[in-house]
Amino acid sequence: MYSFPDLLYSDVRIEDVSKSDIVVTLGRTDNMKEQRYSAAFIRVFDGERWYFSATTDLDSIQDELDRLASLAKKNRSIEEHGVVRKLQANKGSYLRFDGDLNVFKTSLNEKYDILSSYFPHVEKSELVKFWRGQYIDQRVGKRFFSSKGANLEFDYQRVGFRLLFQMAKDEEQFMERYDLAGNELDSIKGLHEEVRKTVETSEDFIRNARPVVSGSYPVILSPEAAGVFAHESFGHKSEADFMIGDRTMMEEWKMGRRVGSEILSIVDDGNKPGVGNVIFDDEGTKAEETYLVREGLLSGRLHSAETAAALGEELTGNARAVNFEYEPIVRMTTTFISPGELSFDELLSGIKEGVYVDSLNHGSGMSTFTLAPCRAYMVRNGKIAEPVKISVVTGSVFQTLNEIEGLTEEFKLLSFALGGCGKMEQYPLPVGFGGPYVRVRSLSVH
Amino acid sequence: MTKERYVVHYTENAVKIVQTQVSSVRKKDILRTSIRLYDGKSMGVAGALGECNEEELVAKAKESLKLAIPYPYEASRELVREERHRSDLQGEEELLEATEEILQKLRRDQPHFSFSHLFKSARVESSMQNDLGLNLKSSREFISLELVIKDKKSSNIIDAMTGYEGRKFHKDSFIELTNMICDAYMNQLPDIEEGVYPVVFRSDDMTYYKKLYESLNGMLFGSGGSLLSGKIGKKVFSDKVTLFQTRNVEDGFFEPFFDKEGTVNDSDRFALIEDGVVISPYTDKKTAATFNLTHTGSAGGEYDGLPELGMPMLKFAESHKTAKQLLDGQKAIFILIASGGDFTQDGRFATPAQLAFLFDGDRFIGRLPELSLSSHIFDMLGKDFRGVSSEDFLGIENAKLTIMDMNVKKL
Numbered sequence: 111m112y113s114f115p116d117l118l119y120s121d122v123r124i125e126d127v128s129k130s131d132i133v134v135t136l137g138r139t140d141n142m143k144e145q146r147y148s149a150a151f152i153r154v155f156d157g158e159r160w161y162f163s164a165t166t167d168l169d170s171i172q173d174e175l176d177r178l179a180s181l182a183k184k185n186r187s188i189e190e191h192g193v194v195r196k197l198q199a200n201k202g203s204y205l206r207f208d209g210d211l212n213v214f215k216t217s218l219n220e221k222y223d224i225l226s227s228y229f230p231h232v233e234k235s236e237l238v239k240f241w242r243g244q245y246i247d248q249r250v251g252k253r254f255f256s257s258k259g260a261n262l263e264f265d266y267q268r269v270g271f272r273l274l275f276q277m278a279k280d281e282e283q284f285m286e287r288y289d290l291a292g293n294e295l296d297s298i299k300g301l302h303e304e305v306r307k308t309v310e311t312s313e314d315f316i317r318n319a320r321p322v323v324s325g326s327y328p329v330i331l332s333p334e335a336a337g338v339f340a341h342e343s344f345g346h347k348s349e350a351d352f353m354i355g356d357r358t359m360m361e362e363w364k365m366g367r368r369v370g371s372e373i374l375s376i377v378d379d380g381n382k383p384g385v386g387n388v389i390f391d392d393e394g395t396k397a398e399e400t401y402l403v404r405e406g407l408l409s410g411r412l413h414s415a416e417t418a419a420a421l422g423e424e425l426t427g428n429a430r431a432v433n434f435e436y437e438p439i440v441r442m443t444t445t446f447i448s449p450g451e452l453s454f455d456e457l458l459s460g461i462k463e464g465v466y467v468d469s470l471n472h473g474s475g476m477s478t479f480t481l482a483p484c485r486a487y488m489v490r491n492g493k494i495a496e497p498v499k500i501s502v503v504t505g506s507v508f509q510t511l512n513e514i515e516g517l518t519e520e521f522k523l524l525s526f527a528l529g530g531c532g533k534m535e536q537y538p539l540p541v542g543f544g545g546p547y548v549r550v551r552s553l554s555v556h
Numbered sequence: 557m558t559k560e561r562y563v564v565h566y567t568e569n570a571v572k573i574v575q576t577q578v579s580s581v582r583k584k585d586i587l588r589t590s591i592r593l594y595d596g597k598s599m600g601v602a603g604a605l606g607e608c609n610e611e612e613l614v615a616k617a618k619e620s621l622k623l624a625i626p627y628p629y630e631a632s633r634e635l636v637r638e639e640r641h642r643s644d645l646q647g648e649e650e651l652l653e654a655t656e657e658i659l660q661k662l663r664r665d666q667p668h669f670s671f672s673h674l675f676k677s678a679r680v681e682s683s684m685q686n687d688l689g690l691n692l693k694s695s696r697e698f699i700s701l702e703l704v705i706k707d708k709k710s711s712n713i714i715d716a717m718t719g720y721e722g723r724k725f726h727k728d729s730f731i732e733l734t735n736m737i738c739d740a741y742m743n744q745l746p747d748i749e750e751g752v753y754p755v756v757f758r759s760d761d762m763t764y765y766k767k768l769y770e771s772l773n774g775m776l777f778g779s780g781g782s783l784l785s786g787k788i789g790k791k792v793f794s795d796k797v798t799l800f801q802t803r804n805v806e807d808g809f810f811e812p813f814f815d816k817e818g819t820v821n822d823s824d825r826f827a828l829i830e831d832g833v834v835i836s837p838y839t840d841k842k843t844a845a846t847f848n849l850t851h852t853g854s855a856g857g858e859y860d861g862l863p864e865l866g867m868p869m870l871k872f873a874e875s876h877k878t879a880k881q882l883l884d885g886q887k888a889i890f891i892l893i894a895s896g897g898d899f900t901q902d903g904r905f906a907t908p909a910q911l912a913f914l915f916d917g918d919r920f921i922g923r924l925p926e927l928s929l930s931s932h933i934f935d936m937l938g939k940d941f942r943g944v945s946s947e948d949f950l951g952i953e954n955a956k957l958t959i960m961d962m963n964v965k966k967l
Contacts, residue, residue, distance in 0.1 A: 131861065135775065139625050140842075141861045147605040160572075160580035166587065166606030181581070218623075240779035276781030283781055283901045285770075321904065352713045355575040356670065362711035435584055437572075471898055476910045477712050478926055478967060480896025501906035502897045504928070504967065534673060534704075554967075556906035556930060 112172055114257035115179035117186055119155040119194045121256035122171055123392055124148065125434045128214050132222050132245040137229065142218060149434035150174075151392075156182035157191045164435045192419035198395050199258040205251070206389075207267040211294050213247045221245055224299060225271050228288075231305045232275045237313050241275040246527050247295075254394040262394050268385045268540055269295050270527025273305060277316045284316040286469065286484055291385050291527040291540075311468075315485050319497035322486070322555055328464035329503060329553045330457060330489060333522035335467040335481055337543030340376050341445050341531070342475030343507040344369075348378070348402045348410070349428070349440040349533075350417035360421070367408045370511030375448040376403040378412055380427050384525035386444030386542030388430060393438055397427035402445075403511075414440050432536040441533060444542030450517025455492070457516045457549050464489040465555050467503060480504050505553040516549035558594040558631045559614070560686035562816075563587070564859055569648045570676035571655045573703065576663050578655060583648065588859045591617045592631075592686075599627035603860020627862055629841040632818030633688035639813060641805050643697035643723035645677045651699075654725060658701075661731055666738045669715075671703045682812035692820070694812035696805055698723055701730055705738065716741055716892060716911055721760075721808060722953030729950045736950075737892065740913045740920035748914075748924055750965045754888040754942060755929060756879065756915055758949070759956040760808070761891065763907060765870055767899040767933045768799065772828050774839035774854070775865055778847025783903055783933070784834055793832040793937040796875065800825040801838050801854055801868035808954030809869050816863040817841055819853030826852045828870075832938075840865045872958060875943035879957045880917030882942045889924060889964060890915035903933035908967055926967040936960050 114120045126148045133140040147166065152174045154161040161178040165171065188194055207213070225245040232241040247269040254262040270291025277284045288308045290298055331339060346352070353359040370376075380388040380397030389397050393415055400410045411421070414429035417440055429438035458466075469484040481503045488495040523544040530538030568584040590603035591613040600621030602613045645651045655675045662671055679697045684690060702719035706712070718734045720726070757764055767783070776782040784792065803813050804824035813824045817840060827835055839847075840855035843865050856866015875882065890913045897907020909927040913920040931940065940961035949955040 131858075133864065136779065136846075139623075140864050141857070142623050142625055143601065143620065143861050145603065145860055149605060159578060162580060162582035164582070164584045164586065239781040240776050242775075276776055276779070278781050278785070281902070283783060285781070285901065316901075321900070347713060351574075356706065356708070358709055359711050359713075435586065437580065437582065472896070474896030476714060476893070476895055478896075478908045478910055480908060482896065482898035499900045499902065499904070501900050501904055501930070502908070504896070504908050554928075556928065 117184035126251040154178040336545035343479035380443035384542035385540035447545030449521035513551035644725035743922035774843035777837035798873035817855040
């Protein structure tokens with residue numbers, strides 16, 4: 111199909127994108143649209159440097175290949191280069207969402223009806239002053255060709271909605287959301303009980319929450335909080351592009367090093383359902399289940415071809431680009447803490463005074479990680495007690511990983527419709543996350 | 557029926573840096589076109605990426621009109637303005653050359669550190685024209701030099717950051733800033749006594765702005781869901797606090813001077829808070845009409861969708877004092893990285909500060925241990941607000957310093 115330049119590696123990624131977006135604010139439709147476009151990202155590699163171009167003109171792809179090649183230095187040994195040798199050359203068609211599961215077989219009006227079926231839950235609350243409902247879906251057909259002979263077609267689909275609401279009572283305000291996504295339209299149907307419960311729990315929160323007394327507490331993380339914790343505190347550190355050429359990091363992050371408690375395993379897997387379902391990455395590499403931590407020991411990293419070659423490790427299928435305008439870089443797919451064996455009551459038992467983090471606004475991870483809770487509660491004498499307002503929960507990443515002392519058998523994988531992971535300029539990338547309920551011996555709570 | 561054409565053409569050259577070496581170069585050239593049709597009750601919109609057939613777009617916009625999405629506001633009219641602002645380093649070659657020059661200097665000056673991330677130069681060309689005499693054209697170029705700094709002996713992903721966004725290539729100042737950060741990083745200071753300190757943020761640091769975005773959102777404000785709801789005309793902050801929404805290129809805003817509804821403000825700014833008094837939340841036509849608020853020209857949204865309330869760039873007015881004068885002889889805590897903190901719904905604030913330097917008003921003295929900062933929005937912008945420096949830090953564009961007293965504890 112394309113004439114790839116001699117003595118260089120090159121590849122072409124074409125994205126055929128269909129998207130829908132419906133926004134309703136306080137009962138009034140703000141936006142309702144469908145969008146379709148095709149665009150491409152082209153890469154050329156000469157063994158020393160990469161040359162990239164993003165274009166919306168598919169007819170110019172060959173010209174762009176030739177232009178980038180003219181900037182590069184021809185390399186007679188390019189096929190023996192470590193990065194090029196690592197790259198897979200997969201072939202075939204792996205379209206999963208082009209039949210009945212294709213969300214674009216459903217009309218925009220039907221999608222509006224699904225979204226609006228949830229509105230009564232916020233409309234009937236006296237405390238809700240502002241609300242917004244948003245439905246999104248996206249189907250991306252990807253075609254990948256390379257000078258190594260890759261000729262691959264696969265697709266990705268996500269469907270989700272968010273109901274955001276702001277409550278006010280006297281001088282108090284409280285903003286919460288119900289947000290869920292999956293790979294098919296059925297993922298977001300019939301969730302009335304869950305939405306109703308979120309609104310009711312929020313009403314209780316705004317009525318009764320008091321500022322937390324700052325201090326160090328044993329903390330119980332919900333699957334949402336645990337998933338975000340794993341993603342922010344450990345997931346990013348497992349992205350191998352951060353350690354290329356960095357001897358200190360490579361020494362610190364040797365495989366087999368103990369990084370957490372023996373009950374802790376953290377996994378990244380692009381085959382799991384949800385918005386992080388990426389069966390091939392944007393270098394045409396098949397997704398793998400990668401144990402980042404297995405029973406407390408460092409056991410894996412996330413790779414692109416470049417990082418796998420540099421570190422002498424195997425590909426994992428984690429080279430992703432947020433859209434056609436960007437090159438693939440090492441990103442997570444679906445990252446989670448593996449479940450344990452306890453019941454929720456067993457997890458709480460023995461806690462005289464602690465904190466339960468139920469839902470989150472956001473999290474971040476450097477050497478100190480943070481979780482900014484939305485809804486949180488005190489735990490007293492082994493039971494969930496009064497709601498509390500918390501700005502931020504912090505801890506040292508490695509100390510916390512080693513202080514995980516309980517995991518439930520109950521486990522959830524979560525996908526959100528809006529937002530996503532940010533890394534440098536590429537935001538927001540849809541990722542899945544989750545885990546069991548997790549007990550941490552001690553964290554700082556403010 | 558009014559027809560309106562909105563076009564955004566974004567071009568960019570970027571150089572990616574890994575371990576203080578150029579690892580890749582990237583070019584982007586993205587054209588987005590949309591057609592809007594107003595019939596007095598609704599708007600129909602259709603957009604396309606890349607070159608397109610406008611007649612087809614008009615036909616699609618007519619189809620979209622049948623969805624009857626309410627938009628009973630008149631299109632902006634009878635306004636003609638064209639401007640062009642250039643920047644340095646727009647050529648692919650000159651950007652690469654400048655990057656290599658800086659990296660060579662840093663390899664020599666700071667051998668204990670490695671530097672990664674991105675230098676780019678970009679141009680945003682936007683136009684909006686309609687049948688009612690609206691003809692707006694904006695072309696703004698800028699450069700962005702951003703580096704993640706890593707101590708070669710550290711096992712962290714990120715140890716520090718440096719960078720700026722502007723129109724001039726401040727090579728010497730950028731190198732001076734980066735060297736100052738690295739040198740201060742290497743000078744680890746002993747423990748700090750806990751207490752109240754002046755804390756310095758760069759004016760582009762969102763850490764302390766977050767609550768203002770939420771509290772001045774016209775939709776939340778008007779519906780009673782904001783901390784500032786019902787407080788128009790009331791003094792809620794220090795009289796040193798004047799806050800603008802801005803599209804002024806001199807404030808480091810590189811999108812067009814008009815919002816997504818073609819609204820243009822005097823001096824491309826609108827004061828939302830003046831001398832501590834709430835003037836207005838930020839609004840678009842719909843929000844202003846729905847809640848009987850002042851229209852401030854803050855429409856955003858995707859190019860191929862109906863305009864909706866956007867998030868404007870917020871900027872505090874500078875004081876007449878330098879940072880040194882604002883500190884009045886005190887040493888301050890300069891925040892380089894404060895990641896992950898937040899405000900509670902009622903305005904309490906807490907954040908870890910992963911990287912902070914002791915600062916004398918002119919230069920960094922040394923690196924402080926990781927800290928925890930806390931306060932309340934009404935104190936941060938109230939009694940504890942010292943002001944925004946009159947000068948840019950080290951003469952780098954858009955690098956004013958905002959100073960406020962906060963509670964500081966060890967982490």
